[in-house]
Amino acid sequence: MDEFIVSRLSNKAGRLLFALLITINLRETRTVDMTTEDLVARTGLSRQSVYQATDELITGGYIARDRESYAVLLAMPSPAMSSGHSPVVVPVEDSQEELTTEDLCRVADEENNASGKVEALQHMWEDLFPQKDYPLQRLQTPAAKHFLAIAGGSALEVYSQVTSGVGNKKIQYPKSYVEAILKARAKTKADAAQSEASESREIEGYRDLARWSNEYGNNSLKRRFETPS
Amino acid sequence: MGITRSSDVSRRLREEYEAASLNPKEVFGYANFGEAFPALNAMTAGIHPNTLTILASRPKVGKSQFASSVPPEIARQAVGTGLYVKIITLETTVKTYQRRMAATAAGIPNPKAIRAGMLSPAQRDAYYRALDWIGELPIEYLSNEGDLDEVEALLFGNSNVTLSKIREFLSKDTFWWLLDHMGLVSDLKGGDTTTKTLNLANDLQRIANQVCAGMVITHLTRDSMGKGVPGIESISGSDQVGKNADVLLLLQRPYFENRNLSPEDIELVKEREPAILVFHSRDEGSGMVFMIWDKVKVGFYEVVLPDGKTPPFPR
Numbered sequence: 363m364d365e366f367i368v369s370r371l372s373n374k375a376g377r378l379l380f381a382l383l384i385t386i387n388l389r390e391t392r393t394v395d396m397t398t399e400d401l402v403a404r405t406g407l408s409r410q411s412v413y414q415a416t417d418e419l420i421t422g423g424y425i426a427r428d429r430e431s432y433a434v435l436l437a438m439p440s441p442a443m444s445s446g447h448s449p450v451v452v453p454v455e456d457s458q459e460e461l462t463t464e465d466l467c468r469v470a471d472e473e474n475n476a477s478g479k480v481e482a483l484q485h486m487w488e489d490l491f492p493q494k495d496y497p498l499q500r501l502q503t504p505a506a507k508h509f510l511a512i513a514g515g516s517a518l519e520v521y522s523q524v525t526s527g528v529g530n531k532k533i534q535y536p537k538s539y540v541e542a543i544l545k546a547r548a549k550t551k552a553d554a555a556q557s558e559a560s561e562s563r564e565i566e567g568y569r570d571l572a573r574w575s576n577e578y579g580n581n582s583l584k585r586r587f588e589t590p591s
Numbered sequence: 592m593g594i595t596r597s598s599d600v601s602r603r604l605r606e607e608y609e610a611a612s613l614n615p616k617e618v619f620g621y622a623n624f625g626e627a628f629p630a631l632n633a634m635t636a637g638i639h640p641n642t643l644t645i646l647a648s649r650p651k652v653g654k655s656q657f658a659s660s661v662p663p664e665i666a667r668q669a670v671g672t673g674l675y676v677k678i679i680t681l682e683t684t685v686k687t688y689q690r691r692m693a694a695t696a697a698g699i700p701n702p703k704a705i706r707a708g709m710l711s712p713a714q715r716d717a718y719y720r721a722l723d724w725i726g727e728l729p730i731e732y733l734s735n736e737g738d739l740d741e742v743e744a745l746l747f748g749n750s751n752v753t754l755s756k757i758r759e760f761l762s763k764d765t766f767w768w769l770l771d772h773m774g775l776v777s778d779l780k781g782g783d784t785t786t787k788t789l790n791l792a793n794d795l796q797r798i799a800n801q802v803c804a805g806m807v808i809t810h811l812t813r814d815s816m817g818k819g820v821p822g823i824e825s826i827s828g829s830d831q832v833g834k835n836a837d838v839l840l841l842l843q844r845p846y847f848e849n850r851n852l853s854p855e856d857i858e859l860v861k862e863r864e865p866a867i868l869v870f871h872s873r874d875e876g877s878g879m880v881f882m883i884w885d886k887v888k889v890g891f892y893e894v895v896l897p898d899g900k901t902p903p904f905p906r
Contacts, residue, residue, distance in 0.1 A: 565856060567905030568845045571865040572856075574902060575883045578894050579863045585627065585660070585890070587717040587724070588698025 371422065377405045378415040379424055408478045410466045463489055467517035479517035480506040486521050490528055491536045499536055512544040523547045621804075622767060625664025628893050630880045634870050635838060638665070638767060643799035643835060644806040648842035653884065654808055655682065655771055657842055657868075657891045660695045661806070665767050666728035674766035675729045679757055681750040681775035685732040688771075689725060696721040700889045733760040735775070750775040754794055761802055768805035770795070796835040811841065841869040842891075844884050862886055867904065879904050 371379065381404040401412045419425045461469075463485045470478035480503050487501035513519040527543035528536075611619060620637020638644075648654040666676040680688040694702040697717035704710055710718060735750045754776055761768050770776075773795065779787040799805050846852065846864045868880040881894050881902035896902065 565845060565849050565852065568865060569856070569859065570903035571867075571881070571905070572846065572859045574881070574896075575860070575863050575865040575894070578896055578900075579883045579885070579892075585698040586663075586696045587721045588696075588888075 371424075372415070372418060374405075374407055374411050375415040375418040375422070375424075377407060378412065379419055381405045382425070408470070408473055408475045410461070410469050410475075410478050410481065413461060413466075414481065464518065464521055467521040470517045476507075479510055479515075482517045483509060483520055486524065490524065491533070495532070496536060501537075505537055509540065509544055512541070512548050514548075520544065622665050622668045624661055625667075627660065627664070628880075629895070630893055631868060631870070634875070634878045634880060635872065636875050638804055639837075639874075640804055641800045642804045642837035643796050644804070644838040644840060645809060645836035646806055646840045646842065647809045647811050648844075649811045649848055652842055652844050652847060653891065654842050656691070656695070656889075658769060658771060658806065658808055659688070659691045660890070662730060662767075662769055663692055663696060663725050663728055666725075666730045669729050669766035672729075672766060674764050675731045677731050677733065677761055677765050677768040679733045679752065679760065679768065679770045681735045681752055682771060683735070685734045688732065688734070689722075693718055693721040693725055695890060696724065698888055698890070700887060729766070731760075733757065750777050752776060753778040754791065758794075758798060761798055761805070765803040765805075768803060770805065770807045772808040772810070774809060792835045799837070807836075836871075837873050838875075839869075839871040841871075843867045843869060847884070860886075866891055 378401065381401065385404075398409055398412055401407070402409055405412065405415075407415060416425070463482065466482035466485055467479070469475075470482045483506040484501050487506075491499060491501075493500065509520050509524075510517065513523065523544055524540050527547075528540070533539045618632045618637040620635070620639045623632040623637040624635070625632075646654055646658055662676050662678055669676055678688060683691070690705060691702060694705060697714065697720070699705065699710065699714050699718060704714075705718060733752060733756065735752060752775070757770070757776065773788075773791060776791055779791055795805075795807055844864055844866045846856065846860045849856075863886060864884045866882040866884045868882055869877075870880065871877045879902070881896070881904070882891050883894055884890070885892055894902075
């Protein structure tokens, strides 16, 4: 394996590649059926990390996507291949190409995966504020965590609030802008919750009066020309 | 406005007491709100000369419905004086207003049944008696040209009745007056809505103080919902309106105004809801009147409690 190329892989992509190579070596078969869950189990990565690592391996030319079967083919030379075996086939039935950023956020929330949430928000950031337009304003992990904290820990909440709040215009300070959006929505939600809570508390104070209304309501004074009902 | 010596004031106060002592009574105002509201009369001591009363509630609570029961009762007390109860109705036409007053007096639950011609014979008789009664009372109207819908009624200044028309209408032969509602008076002076409201509040106070006592209906803000018993600060547009009032009546229906009722609460107020009329006065203190909103009869009724019972008002 080319040492230079391997050094450019992320830790997660490296773990996935390593898992694939071990599978090839162990099974020495023409085809290996591995679901996303298998890869999650073998790599210890989250589902969306597997998707992202798969994507990275495809982009890096380590594996190739079979678009007909939505599978990933190991493209790089390997001991298994050099000994005459066909490439390993890794089914990726939930391929990342079909997953939107919103899906990534939802999955991260469902799995309560802290790093997955950060990665999903970084995806969102790339969609909204691409590097070519905002070269110096990438979303770092602390900022993503800060956003999550404002939105009650939900990546999907951050995603829905930010995407609905950010328009098409160029924003000079996207992090401040997004923070302002999240804080404003959080305040609105908190106010609504407080109002709801105070209404619920308030009505408790009126229950006796409501009972008295029923008990003594028939004693109310009749209108001047009211006929008996 | 002028310079007055304390000796003159003392003399007038002695005369006032001498006159009152000839006919001592707890409800000592020159008029009262009618026999249907004994607790309100007792608390306010009636309607006093040259006082401005503000009646306010949150939107749709039924302040106009409540107010419509008052003018005929006050007009009844004006009979023989040569004076009139004057109603400035800006949200509805005179026909709509008088129909509502007659329906309230007759205890008709659904005023739409009147226009639909679907009253029971007993209701029809009660309605006709109420119309005859109101027709003989000294009541005059200054009105808008047409009925406004709910949205139109919330648009500031959305009527063809100006303050100068109101001033002229009230300038003579007025026993008591009602303005329903102040947000619809048109052609006001001042820049923004708050300034216009403030100026109007001052003008209405001047009319009440210099010409005749009257009542003005206005809104409480939606923001005030869910924040307990309403206060002066809850009055829409400008709290100046509340400060100008000699008497402030704030109508509250806590169950109607609450958006988070449990199924048990909904069941509890299935037929009737508690309503509170909060009263603040410069001279007569403050208090609360226990009323019900009867969902079958569709109206506010003051509840008469057995002797010694005090309503469990929230603190």
